[in-house]
Amino acid sequence: MVTGNSHLSMKTITLCAMETRKTGKIDRLETKNPGILQKLMAMGILPGMPITLLRKSPSYLFEVDQTRYAVDREIANHIYVSC
Known part of the structure; x- marks a missing residue:
């Protein structure tokens, strides 16, 4: 697990639970699969x-640092966002 600074007044949810067109901050990447963690960090x-979060279907399309990424639900469930 890789964590960032969390704020008590914000709620933390998975990317899958976010509403489209909403912005937040990545709170942590949480997975027991080192391959998924390494892939996300390399990206x-x-x-x-x-x-x-820009779109949920057919894949989770999101933007980080002016770059757009598309991942499936399994990967999106490992990205925790404070919003």
């Missing part, structure tokens, strides 16, 4: 980064 998806 630049790191705690503390702002994230905007």
Whole structure:
């Protein structure tokens, strides 16, 4: 698990639970699969980064640091966002 700074006044949810067009900050990446964690980190998806969910279907399309990414539900469930 990789964590960032969390704020008590914000709620933390998975990327899957976010509403589209909402922005938050990546709170943590939580998975027991080192391959998924390594993939997300290599893509630049790191705690503390702002994230905007653009679309949920057919894949989770989101933007981090002016780059758009598409991942499936399994991967999106490992990205926790404070919003």
